Amino acid sequence: MNHLSCILRIKSSYFSFSEKEKQIADYVLKDPKQMVHKSINQVADDLDVADATVFRFCKRLGYKGYQAMKIALAADIVTPIKDIHEQILESDAEIDIASKVVKSNIRTLEETLNILNSDVLDRAVSVLNAARKIDFYGNGGSGVIAMDAHHKFIRTGKSSSAYSDTHMQLMSASQLTEKDAAVFISHSGTNKDLLEVLSVAKENGAVCIAITNYATTPLSKQADLVFYTVSEETAYRSEALSSRIAQLTIVDLLFVNFMMKNKDRVQDSIQRMRNAISIKKM
Numbered sequence: 001m002n003h004l005s006c007i008l009r010i011k012s013s014y015f016s017f018s019e020k021e022k023q024i025a026d027y028v029l030k031d032p033k034q035m036v037h038k039s040i041n042q043v044a045d046d047l048d049v050a051d052a053t054v055f056r057f058c059k060r061l062g063y064k065g066y067q068a069m070k071i072a073l074a075a076d077i078v079t080p081i082k083d084i085h086e087q088i089l090e091s092d093a094e095i096d097i098a099s100k101v102v103k104s105n106i107r108t109l110e111e112t113l114n115i116l117n118s119d120v121l122d123r124a125v126s127v128l129n130a131a132r133k134i135d136f137y138g139n140g141g142s143g144v145i146a147m148d149a150h151h152k153f154i155r156t157g158k159s160s161s162a163y164s165d166t167h168m169q170l171m172s173a174s175q176l177t178e179k180d181a182a183v184f185i186s187h188s189g190t191n192k193d194l195l196e197v198l199s200v201a202k203e204n205g206a207v208c209i210a211i212t213n214y215a216t217t218p219l220s221k222q223a224d225l226v227f228y229t230v231s232e233e234t235a236y237r238s239e240a241l242s243s244r245i246a247q248l249t250i251v252d253l254l255f256v257n258f259m260m261k262n263k264d265r266v267q268d269s270i271q272r273m274r275n276a277i278s279i280k281k282m
Contacts, residue, residue, distance in 0.1 A: 006072035007032065008111060008230060009061045016188060016217060017060075023047055024057045028073070036074045040066040105245045111230035112246040124225050125257045127207045131181035133159035135206075137169050137197055138185035145185045145211075145247045152255045156262065157269030169197040178205030186210070187229070187243045189217025198222055211250050213243060 010025050017025055027047055028035050035043065044051045058069040088097055128134055134153060138146035143164025150162035163169040176182060182201040186194050189212040198219065201208055210223035213231070220226045229246035259266050 005076050006061070006069060007076045013061065013213065016190065016213065020049055020053055021057050021060065023049070024054060032073050032077055036070055036077065104242060108229070108231045108242055108246050109249055112228070112249065115228050115230060117227075120225050120227065121253070121257070124209050124227070124254060125261065127181050127209065127225070128158075128254065128258055129261050131158070131207070132177070132179040133161070134181045134183065135172050135176065135201075136160065136162040136183045136185065137164075137173075137194060138162075139164055139166070139191055139194055141244060142185040142187060142247070145244060145251060146183075148248060149183065149185075149251045149255075152251065153258070155270055155273055156255075156258060156266050158258075166193045166197070169193070170200060173197045173200040173204065173206075176201050176204045176206040180204075180206045181209065182206045183209045183211065184219060184223060185212075185247055186219055187213050187247075189213060189219035191219075195219065195222070211247050 007029065010028060014022065014025055024043075024047060027043065038046075040051050040054050044054050047054075055066055058064075058066050061069060063069040063072065088100055092100075136146035136149040136153075138144070143162075146162040146164060150160050153160040161172060163172050173182065182198075184194055184198055189210070195218055198208055199222075202222070207225070208223045210219050210226045211229065212219050212226065213229055220228075227250045229243045229250065231242035231246060
């Protein structure tokens, strides 16, 4: 996985942390400089937790251990991350608020691109290309992303569906085979209902692709291929809401790559669709 600053890893994963993990995260974010000069024993003593708890926190962030996290944190201090997630103020004019929202979206997309794994992308496109059908699953806000994915892929001539109702998701997953692909979209990666659907899809042999937040979650652990998004929560916009622009972009890049691999067949499919819907136009 490509480089992502230690501080951004902590911020992007913060709301999926346990209480003890949040305690460690707060300690790091409050004064990163002091953390760099402390041993794992000193940090554990300061927080009244076990050394193993601090070590697991480092592993949760994707580091081999405490020392590796300290090295990454030191790099952040030398090259500080510019924080463009500016606080929206009541005195801000509408255009100022618009500017801050757009900058936040740009930052989300840039950081998501930074951690995009090219090997995972290549494999995912190959899986989608070979699949008999593709099912997209998401609940709540992620259900809208699943529908957008279906709306795109139906243009390709590839059989696809999108489900946001839990019962329909389970029924659909029960019919999948090793010839099919299933894409699961969840910012938290901990949605119990979606994980049940994932389990059914895997039992039936379908290749499971996840789009989720940059964190170690049940979804990221169980899926065959994982795309990560990076987003931060602000005072007026939740982290999950901020991540949707990145989720939509990942769907876009999968779609465009798929289109490029199937140009001739897809062009014919698109033309037939255009002909079909032309009767709706004045």
